[in-house]
Each structure stands twice: as C-alpha cells, then as structure tokens.
Amino acid sequence: MKIRRTDRSSSLRIYVVLSLMGVAFLVLAGALWRLQVARVSQFENRQQIQSLRRVRLPGIRGKIYDRNGLCMADNRPVYSIALFPEDVRRPGPWSRTIDRAMDVMAAVSKVTDLEPVIDRDKIWAHLRRRLPLPLVLWSDVTPKTMALFAEQGGEIRGVDLYTQATRAYPYGPYTSHLLGYVGRADPDLAAEDRYNYYLPEMGGRAGLEKTFDEFLRGEGGGAIVQIDVTGYNYGEIARREPKRGGDLRLTLDMEVQLLAHQALSTNRGAVVVLDPNNGDVLAMLSAPGFDANLFVPYIRSEDWKKLSEDPGKPMLNRAVAGVYSPGSTFKPLVALAASTVNPQAVHAVYESPGTFVIGRRVVHTHGFGEVDMRQALELSANVYFFKIALENGWEPIVEQALAIGLGKKTGVEVDYEASGVVPDADWLRSSGKGGWTDGDTCNLAIGQGYLGTTPLQMAMLTATIANGGTLYRPRLLQAYREPNAEVYTPTPSRRVGKMNWPTEALDVVRGGMLDVVMSRKGTGRIAAVNGFEFAAKTGTAEYGIKSEGKKHTWMIAFAPFDDPQYAVAFLIEDGVSGGSTVGPRLKLLMEGLFTKMQREGTIQRNGGAS
Numbered sequence: 001m002k003i004r005r006t007d008r009s010s011s012l013r014i015y016v017v018l019s020l021m022g023v024a025f026l027v028l029a030g031a032l033w034r035l036q037v038a039r040v041s042q043f044e045n046r047q048q049i050q051s052l053r054r055v056r057l058p059g060i061r062g063k064i065y066d067r068n069g070l071c072m073a074d075n076r077p078v079y080s081i082a083l084f085p086e087d088v089r090r091p092g093p094w095s096r097t098i099d100r101a102m103d104v105m106a107a108v109s110k111v112t113d114l115e116p117v118i119d120r121d122k123i124w125a126h127l128r129r130r131l132p133l134p135l136v137l138w139s140d141v142t143p144k145t146m147a148l149f150a151e152q153g154g155e156i157r158g159v160d161l162y163t164q165a166t167r168a169y170p171y172g173p174y175t176s177h178l179l180g181y182v183g184r185a186d187p188d189l190a191a192e193d194r195y196n197y198y199l200p201e202m203g204g205r206a207g208l209e210k211t212f213d214e215f216l217r218g219e220g221g222g223a224i225v226q227i228d229v230t231g232y233n234y235g236e237i238a239r240r241e242p243k244r245g246g247d248l249r250l251t252l253d254m255e256v257q258l259l260a261h262q263a264l265s266t267n268r269g270a271v272v273v274l275d276p277n278n279g280d281v282l283a284m285l286s287a288p289g290f291d292a293n294l295f296v297p298y299i300r301s302e303d304w305k306k307l308s309e310d311p312g313k314p315m316l317n318r319a320v321a322g323v324y325s326p327g328s329t330f331k332p333l334v335a336l337a338a339s340t341v342n343p344q345a346v347h348a349v350y351e352s353p354g355t356f357v358i359g360r361r362v363v364h365t366h367g368f369g370e371v372d373m374r375q376a377l378e379l380s381a382n383v384y385f386f387k388i389a390l391e392n393g394w395e396p397i398v399e400q401a402l403a404i405g406l407g408k409k410t411g412v413e414v415d416y417e418a419s420g421v422v423p424d425a426d427w428l429r430s431s432g433k434g435g436w437t438d439g440d441t442c443n444l445a446i447g448q449g450y451l452g453t454t455p456l457q458m459a460m461l462t463a464t465i466a467n468g469g470t471l472y473r474p475r476l477l478q479a480y481r482e483p484n485a486e487v488y489t490p491t492p493s494r495r496v497g498k499m500n501w502p503t504e505a506l507d508v509v510r511g512g513m514l515d516v517v518m519s520r521k522g523t524g525r526i527a528a529v530n531g532f533e534f535a536a537k538t539g540t541a542e543y544g545i546k547s548e549g550k551k552h553t554w555m556i557a558f559a560p561f562d563d564p565q566y567a568v569a570f571l572i573e574d575g576v577s578g579g580s581t582v583g584p585r586l587k588l589l590m591e592g593l594f595t596k597m598q599r600e601g602t603i604q605r606n607g608g609a610s
Contacts, residue, residue: 052224052237054194055133058201059218061167062245064179064208066254067280067478073179073209074168079141081108081149082134082162085127098123104158105137111152112145114138132225134162167202171254172291174261177317178252178284178414178476180207181292183299195222200297207317208248208476211413215480218245247481249488251280256566259592260285263585269572270318270455271589276463276558276567278493279472281412284456286318320410320417323452324571327539327578328380328523329554330447332465332509335373335385337400338392339505345392346373346505352381358439373505377512380523380538382446389445390438397444398424404464404471404499406457411494412474420457423450448541455569458556463567465513466535466558469499469506513537514561524555526583532594532603534559536586538578550574553581559590560603566593 064073088104090096101123109116118137126135137159138145146161153159167182169175185203201220204213221242226235260271260283273283288310294303307314316322338345354367365382368375376384389397401407407422421427423444425436433450443449456474464471472495479488513535516522523538539554553575558564568589575581597603 051226055223055225056195057221057223057240057242058165059220059242060165060244061182061202061218062216062247062481062483064216064248064250066250066252066257067282068253068255069249070254072169072171072175072250072252072254074170075165076168078139078164078166079146080136080139080162080164081112081114081141081145081159082136083123083159084134085131087158094124094127097127101135101158104156107156108137108149108153108159111156112138112141112148114141114145136162140166164200167296169292171257172293173289174257174285175252175254176207176290176292177286177319178207179292180209180211180415181205181295182209182297183295184297202297205295207414208250210415212248212477216245216248218483219243244483246483247488248477249479249481250476251275251282251478252284252476253282255596256283256593257285259283259589259596261287262592263570263589264572265585267572267585268312268318268574269570270322271571272319272455272459272569274459274463274472274474274567276466276472276564279460279463279475279495280478280493281474281476282566284319284414284476286316286322288312288314290314317414317416318571318573319455320412320414321454322571323418323420323454324552324554324573325449325451325541325543326447326453326458327541327552327554328382328447329458329537329539329556329569329578330451330453331377331380331385331445332513332537333400333404333461334389334397334445334447335377335509335512336465336499336501336505337396338388339502340400340500341396342392343502343505345388346502346508348373348388348391350376350384350387352376352383352387356383356386356442358386358442359437361439363442374508374512374515377509377537378515378519378522380516385445386442389441394424394436394441394444398422400499401451403497404461405473406453406461410456410460410474412456413476417456418454420454421450421452447539455571458554458571459567459569462556462558462569463564464499465506465509466564466567469501470495471497471499510535510561513558517557523579524557524583524586526579527555527557527586527590529587529590529594532559532590533561534590535561538582540575540577551576553578555579555582555586557586557590559593560597565597565602 061075063071065071083101083104088097088100090100098120102120105116105118169179182202183205185201204210219242221240223236224238226237256273260273264271264285264287268287271283271285275282290307349370349372352368352371354365356363368379368381371379371381371384401422406420408419409417428434428436440449444451460474472493475494477491479490481488516524516538517528517534517536524536527536534557536555536557541552543552544550553572555570555578557568559566570582570586572581
C-alpha cells in the first residue's frame with residue numbers, strides 16, 4: 001500500500017494569499033466608501049468650483065429729466081443677433097467649431113440680408129476669452145431684420161435674438177454738450193466680489209453723465225453659469241438681479257432749449273437762458289453740436305475723425321468753455337461800477353464825439369454829441385464809457401466784475417468750465433504785458449482788450465441786473481431721486497450775495513437797456529417784439545488781427561421788463577455787429593418765449609406780468 005504525503009506548506013501559502021487578498025479588498029472597499037460616501041460633498045464642491053463661472057451683470061443706469069418730466073437720457077433695449085457657442089460646438093480641434101460658426105453666420109446673413117461683420121479671428125478670440133457668453137454677430141438690428149430672422153431663421157441652430165440695454169438720448173443734437181454721453185466702463189477689478197466675466201457697463205464720459213456718474217450708475221448684479229471641462233455654457237443656475245441707479249431732474253426747460261436751437265440756427269455760437277429769480281439754467285446751447293448717440297456704446301473711428309477734425313469744433317461747449325470779449329454788453333456793469341464810488345456818476349453828461357485821443361492813439365468811433373448814462377447805453381456810445389471809466393478809475397470796474405462772478409468758474413454742474421479773465425495791473429505785470437495804461441482802462445470800459453467771459457457768466461450778469469442786484473450761482477440740478485425712493489429730493493437754489501448798486505443807478509441802467517430795444521435809435525431795436533416789453537444790450541468785440549476785421553457779436557436781454565422771468569446771453573461768432581447779426585436771432589427767441597408765457601398765463605398781451 002502506497003502512502004501520500006500532504007504539503008502543509010503549500011496550504012499555508014494559499015491561506016496567506018487569500019487572507020492578504022481579503023485585507024486588500026477590505027482596504028479597497030474602505031477607500032471606495034471614503035471616496036463615494038464619506039468625502040462625496042468635498043469632491044462635489046470641487047467639481048462645482050471647477051464647472052461654475054460668475055458673470056457680472058451691469059447695473060441699470062438712472063434717467064435724466066427736464067424740469068417738466070421730459071426724459072432726456074433714457075435706457076432702451078438693443079436687439080442683437082447672437083451666436084451661442086455651446087450650440088455650435090464640434091468635436092475635435094477648435095477650427096471645426098469655428099467653421100460651424102461661420103456656416104451659421106452665413107446662413108443668417110442669407111435670410112436677413114445683413115453683411116457679416118465678424119471674422120474667424122474674432123470668433124476664435126471669443127472662444128478663448130469669453131466662451132460661456134453669447135457672441136453678438138449683429139448689434140442693434142432693425143425691426144424689419146428681426147421680422148426676417150423670426151420668419152426664416154428660426155430653424156438655424158446656434159443663433160437667437162439677444163437683448164441688452166443701452167443709453168439713448170432722444171434730443172441728442174440739442175442737449176449733448178450739456179448731458180454729455182456714456183461709454184463702456186472698465187470693470188472694477190478691486191471690488192470685493194470677483195467675477196470671471198463682465199458684461200459691458202456704461203460709464204459717464206462727459207457732461208452731466210460724467211459729473212453724476214456714481215449716482216446714475218446702478219448696482220451690478222450677477223449670474224452663475226455652469227460649464228463643462230471645455231468651457232461651454234450649460235445653463236444659468238443662480239442670478240442676482242441688477243438694481244437701478246438714481247434719477248436726476250434738471251432745471252432745464254426742453255421747450256426753451258429747442259427755442260434757443262431754432263433761434264441760433266446754423267450759426268456758430270451759444271445761447272444761455274437763466275431764471276433771474278433763482279439762477280436756474282433754463283437753456284444752455286452750443287453750436288455746432290453733435291449727437292451723443294454716436295458714442296453709445298462706442299464711437300466709430302470714422303465718426304470720431306469727422307468730429308475731431310471739424311474746424312467748427314462741435315465738441316467744444318461754447319456756453320461754458322468758450323471765452324470771448326463781451327464787447328459793449330459789459331457797459332451796464334461799467335456804469336453801475338462808477339456809481340458805487342461816485343453816486344453822481346448816474347447824472348454825468350459827457351460829450352461823445354466820433355474820435356477820441358488816448359495817449360498817442362486816436363480812436364475812431366460813432367459820435368453822438370452830449371449824452372447821459374441812459375442815452376449812452378441806448379446808443380452804445382463808446383466815448384462816454386471811456387470818459388466815465390477814466391474819471392472814476394478802472395479799479396471799481398474790476399472789483400464789480402469779480403464780485404459778480406467774472407474771472408472765475410460759476411460752479412455749474414458741467415465739466416470743462418472756463419474761468420475767463422478779468423485783467424488788472426497785477427495781472428498785466430505777471431503776464432509780461434507791462435504796466436496798466438489809460439488805453440487798458442478804455443478797453444476795459446467797452447468790454448474789450450484782455451477781458452474774457454463765457455456766455456454763462458454774461459447770462460449770470462444779466463440775471464443779476466434783471467432781479468435788482470441779487471446774485472445767484474447758476475443751477476442745473478433741480479432735484480434727485482434715490483434708487484429706491486418714490487419722490488424727488490429738491491436741491492436748493494444758490495443765492496450768494498447782493499450787489500452794492502445804488503437803486504437810482506440800477507433804474508437808469510435798466511432803463512437804458514429797455515431803450516436799446518424799444519426806442520427808434522436803440523442799437524437792438526431789430527430784436528423788438530410787438531406787444532412784448534423787454535430790455536437788452538448789444539455788443540460787438542473785435543478779435544485777432546485788426547486788419548482782418550473779425551468780430552464776435554452779442555446780445556444780452558431780460559424779459560419781461562417789469563417782472564423778469566428770463567435772462568439771456570446770446571453769442572454768434574464772426575458776425576457783423578450785435579444788433580444786425582444777433583438782433584434777428586434774439587427776436588425769434590423772444591417771440592417764442594412770449595408765446596410760451598401767454599400760453600402759460602404768466603403775461604398779458606401788453607407785456608405786463610399777470
């Protein structure tokens with residue numbers, strides 16, 4: 001009988017291997033449990049972090065209204081045709097997706113008759129930098145195009161209508177210097193909330209849009225979109241709606257602004273209309289102008305080239321940034337200044353011949369014989385003002401000019417305001433122009449020489465004469481409304497002082513200005529309006545080389561005479577004279593104001609206040 005032997009060592013090895021396999025299985029099972037159960041939330045969070053992108057949504061910009069509630073700066077929807085990259089993606093290299101995007105764009109172009117404005121490079125740039133966001137193929141399409149797209153393009157996968165808000169200026173050509181415009185704002189990268197993508201937001205670039213940009217801008221919102229590993233958008237999973245900015249109500253009266261535009265017509269110049277009773281700016285116009293809508297969301301290079309190279313300088317706000325010698329419109333202030341140091345000056349009578357000798361210089365002008373102060377204003381007698389200034393000194397003229405706000409900014413809520421120049425002896429020396437002479441006094445007396453003012457400053461001077469000597473700083477902002485408020489918060493008028501003009505002198509000056517329009521000899525009689533009594537002063541200021549004969553022409557006016565509600569400064573560059581050039585234009589403006597007052601019941605037919 002044969003006996004078999006059992007290899008106990010082999011059995012032991014089998015048990016050991018099986019035990020090790022069991023332990024390994026338990027370790028693997030434990031690891032899987034930790035990965036799939038115990039730490040699942042941690043990995044889900046990591047996955048979400050890698051597949052979520054935060055998109056900042058622009059705030060809703062506040063609106064700007066005139067004093068009567070007419071909207072002058074609004075927001076409107078812009079309808080665009082956009083490509084959605086996630087719907088045109090193709091496997092393989094990016095070039096295949098770009099090819100598909102080009103095919104889709106060509107198909108849309110065929111049904112809408114729109115010429116493509118996006119090329120392969122722009123598509124590739126969008127895919128690299130802003131893949132989760134739509135790519136706008138055509139912006140601000142017309143209703144006709146939208147209808148064609150809706151009717152024939154509905155079956156084209158990957159494109160759809162896309163809506164964004166943009167700024168709109170319904171009265172752009174008439175208010176652009178004042179309101180300014182907006183452009184694309186740079187994102188605030190230092191903000192506490194960081195975003196992966198920023199949709200375009202509008203920021204103020206000029207005018208009131210710039211001055212009040214922080215108040216007008218709304219509070220941005222945000223959206224969270226989910227993307228895959230390649231960056232394609234798989235939908236929005238959360239959103240915080242953007243909020244509105246605050247609204248502004250201006251002192252501007254759009255009806256008066258349009259009347260000023262009609263009166264100025266195609267001339268190069270400016271018109272400012274103030275309420276003399278509180279300093280409110282009722283109209284502020286500069287011409288030539290421009291359309292602020294051209295700048296939204298950005299201006300095309302050809303449009304910018306046209307504006308920047310235009311010799312008429314349409315971007316210059318002549319009402320506040322243009323500095324001009326005021327000519328004879330300065331004479332009422334000269335008369336009032338003389339009366340502050342010599343009360344009897346109001347009764348002075350001077351011979352006003354056609355020639356006057358100043359040092360070695362002989363000045364040729366219009367002769368009028370003997371005239372008093374009122375007649376000198378009516379006729380704009382230069383020699384009278386030479387003599388009254390030489391007798392009473394240039395110092396009180398400078399003092400009164402500075403006191404009424406010339407030579408410094410008014411503080412109106414518009415950017416790029418100029419200060420102007422009120423020269424004195426110190427200014428001449430510091431400018432290297434020598435010492436003060438009698439010739440400088442005579443130039444100052446008729447508003448020429450180195451004296452420089454803005455149309456807004458001259459309107460402020462006119463308003464102060466109209467209301468009897470109370471000085472107001474011009475005001476554009478009448479009230480503001482916080483984003484969550486239902487009512488406006490008014491802003492106060494800015495009364496800054498009282499001029500020290502004798503009552504008798506003020507009556508004489510106002511009477512002389514009345515005669516400028518209402519008398520048969522007045523230099524501004526061409527501006528007279530039948531049945532409407534108002535006061536004015538003409539002005540003609542030479543500039544440049546004397547032999548060229550270039551002149552800026554002015555008229556200032558206030559109306560009605562007995563109860564002033566409007567104070568006007570009207571400038572036309574390169575005219576013939578204040579009376580002949582500005583007179584007919586001012587007449588148009590005054591006719592419009594007269595009609596407006598009659599309609600509103602604030603004046604009777606004979607010109608008296610109701």
